[in-house]
Amino acid sequence: MVMKNKVNWNKKMKSVPGIAITLFFAFLFLFPLYIAVVTSFKTQMETANNVLALPKQLFWENYTEALRISKFGRAIWNSAYITILSVFFLVLFSAMGGYAIARNRNNRFLRILERVYLSSMMLPFQILMIPIYKIFKTLHLQNNLNGVVLVLIGTSLAYPTFLIAGFVKTVPRELEDAARIDGCGPYQLFFKIVFPLLSPIISTVTALQTMWIWNDFNTSLILLQKDSVRTLTVKQFYFFGQYAVDYNMAFAAAIISMIPILIFFCVAQRYLVAGISSGAVKG
Amino acid sequence: MKGKNSVQVFLSRSAKYIFVLPGLSLFIFAVVIPFFMGLNIAFTDWNGISPNYHYVGLKNFLSVFKDSRMTLPVKNSLKFALIGPVVNNALAIGLALMLNQKYKKLTSVAKLIFFMPVCFSSVLSAFIWNFIYKNVFSAVLGINSPLGSKFWVIPAIIVIGLWNGVGVGMMIYLSALKSVPEELYESAKMDGASSFKCFFHITIPMLTPAYTTCVTLSLTNYLREFATTLSATGGGPARASETISIYIFDNLYTYNKAGYGQALSLLFMIILIFISTGVSTFFRKMEVEL
Numbered sequence: 173m174v175m176k177n178k179v180n181w182n183k184k185m186k187s188v189p190g191i192a193i194t195l196f197f198a199f200l201f202l203f204p205l206y207i208a209v210v211t212s213f214k215t216q217m218e219t220a221n222n223v224l225a226l227p228k229q230l231f232w233e234n235y236t237e238a239l240r241i242s243k244f245g246r247a248i249w250n251s252a253y254i255t256i257l258s259v260f261f262l263v264l265f266s267a268m269g270g271y272a273i274a275r276n277r278n279n280r281f282l283r284i285l286e287r288v289y290l291s292s293m294m295l296p297f298q299i300l301m302i303p304i305y306k307i308f309k310t311l312h313l314q315n316n317l318n319g320v321v322l323v324l325i326g327t328s329l330a331y332p333t334f335l336i337a338g339f340v341k342t343v344p345r346e347l348e349d350a351a352r353i354d355g356c357g358p359y360q361l362f363f364k365i366v367f368p369l370l371s372p373i374i375s376t377v378t379a380l381q382t383m384w385i386w387n388d389f390n391t392s393l394i395l396l397q398k399d400s401v402r403t404l405t406v407k408q409f410y411f412f413g414q415y416a417v418d419y420n421m422a423f424a425a426a427i428i429s430m431i432p433i434l435i436f437f438c439v440a441q442r443y444l445v446a447g448i449s450s451g452a453v454k455g
Numbered sequence: 456m457k458g459k460n461s462v463q464v465f466l467s468r469s470a471k472y473i474f475v476l477p478g479l480s481l482f483i484f485a486v487v488i489p490f491f492m493g494l495n496i497a498f499t500d501w502n503g504i505s506p507n508y509h510y511v512g513l514k515n516f517l518s519v520f521k522d523s524r525m526t527l528p529v530k531n532s533l534k535f536a537l538i539g540p541v542v543n544n545a546l547a548i549g550l551a552l553m554l555n556q557k558y559k560k561l562t563s564v565a566k567l568i569f570f571m572p573v574c575f576s577s578v579l580s581a582f583i584w585n586f587i588y589k590n591v592f593s594a595v596l597g598i599n600s601p602l603g604s605k606f607w608v609i610p611a612i613i614v615i616g617l618w619n620g621v622g623v624g625m626m627i628y629l630s631a632l633k634s635v636p637e638e639l640y641e642s643a644k645m646d647g648a649s650s651f652k653c654f655f656h657i658t659i660p661m662l663t664p665a666y667t668t669c670v671t672l673s674l675t676n677y678l679r680e681f682a683t684t685l686s687a688t689g690g691g692p693a694r695a696s697e698t699i700s701i702y703i704f705d706n707l708y709t710y711n712k713a714g715y716g717q718a719l720s721l722l723f724m725i726i727l728i729f730i731s732t733g734v735s736t737f738f739r740k741m742e743v744e745l
Contacts (some may be wrong), residue, residue: 205522285475302496306492306503453627
């Protein structure tokens with residue numbers, strides 16, 4: 173009995189450093205969020221007196237002020253518009269393309285296309301930045317949200333197409349063959365039978381792309397210069413640069429801007445984790 | 456009647472092309488055309504604004520090598536590329552090992568805490584950390600913001616990037632750790648191997664496929680460092696954190712030298728592809744040797 177207790181005790185003692193280090197890092201990672209939340213509820217005086225302390229009372233004026241000045245509401249709407257539209261068509265087009273590529277291995281054109289998609293993933297954005305800017309200038313598409321959607325779909329397409337093509341290869345063909353024998357056309361076949369079978373990869377791709385496109389900075393930065401069309405990230409970029417003086421109000425704005433993506437994170441967290449763990453990462 | 460039939464036949468025969476068409480046309484619009492336009496722009500003196508430009512031959516490419524403003528961005532990007540991936544992968548592996556412990560409740564919560572900052576934009580992360588560096592560091596530690604120091608600015612930006620992005624590598628390493636068969640450890644322990652030995656002779660080599668992904672990814676990301684730095688410092692102080700990507704961006708928006716910027720980005724792309732294929736081939740070879 174004594175022996176057994178001792179063994180348990182030893183085991184417990186051994187686990188202490190592991191738990192302690194984990195807790196330490198967890199606090200380290202949460203610290204910036206703590207600072208952000210706390211600062212957003214304090215007056216400037218309170219922050220100046222003690223940056224770390226909790227607010228004496230919740231100073232909501234920071235938030236009303238932030239909503240009035242930052243116009244983040246508009247920016248959140250722009251980001252949501254761009255994200256929803258881009259991700260919807262991105263998923264649809266890459267599922268269609270990935271399916272066609274995976275099921276026609278002996279088609280030369282599609283094989284070359286897959287190669288082209290794959291190598292395009294190595295292109296850094298900087299190389300497309302100046303020409304895309306020029307195209308948009310000539311077409312007068314600058315400050316046009318739909319224009320940005322086109323670019324985001326086009327530049328993001330290769331990766332999800334590649335992921336979906338890889339997944340389609342693991343889906344058995346029997347179901348498709350059976351449907352074909354029953355007289356099902358290729359379009360019906362894809363939308364009624366194949367698309368539902370792709371749901372595991374579709375949910376991963378949707379979750380990852382939503383996160384990446386919501387946080388897109390490069391494309392929106394060069395194409396959206398007018399204040400009314402700016403997406404949240406670009407708006408944040410200019411707003412934080414401008415209002416670095418009133419940090420409390422700026423942090424209230426920061427918290428407001430975090431809410432949509434945090435809600436999304438809570439909902440889609442399972443798919444994000446699954447996607448990233450399997451190595452689905454943007455290069 | 457016959458006409459309708461032939462349309463149907465055509466539609467079902469060419470279904471595979473019709474499936475790739477919508478995506479492909481946008482890909483051509485946003486990647487292929489800009490890429491070839493870029494090749495063209497690189498040989499001109501286009502300033503980014505006026506509709507007119509002249510062809511200048513190889514002048515832009517040659518001036519890259521004579522550009523004295525170029526030295527600092529190259530140095531800075533190299534600094535990012537040398538420090539960033541090492542710290543990033545070391546921390547990612549460390550966190551993954553921590554999460555691979557057996558306390559289910561604690562580790563599953565901690566996993567989410569480490570992963571959550573991944574969903575924040577780099578602009579937002581830079582803003583929060585800017586405040587921490589400026590106000591918390593001075594109040595608590597009594598030191599000035601490292602973002603204002605020529606020496607510390609790059610490490611300080613790397614820390615922002617770690618908070619914002621280390622969760623990605625951590626997840627990949629964690630799933631690699633989980634896939635190491637338990638029997639390997641058991642039989643090693645039977646042979647009398649210490650846990651120290653097990654770690655270096657089983658865990659570290661078994662992670663090789665994950666290194667391929669994570670090292671290549673972090674290396675190319677740090678070489679291209681742009682958004683976090685632009686929002687944290689704008690390249691300052693005194694250009695001490697200006698990276699190649701920021702310099703290319705400035706050539707378009709600040710210096711009005713789009714043609715030159717494009718030539719620069721072409722060379723930059725070639726180097727990037729060269730480095731990333733090199734590194735990933737190196738790690739793939741190690742995978743084979745296992």
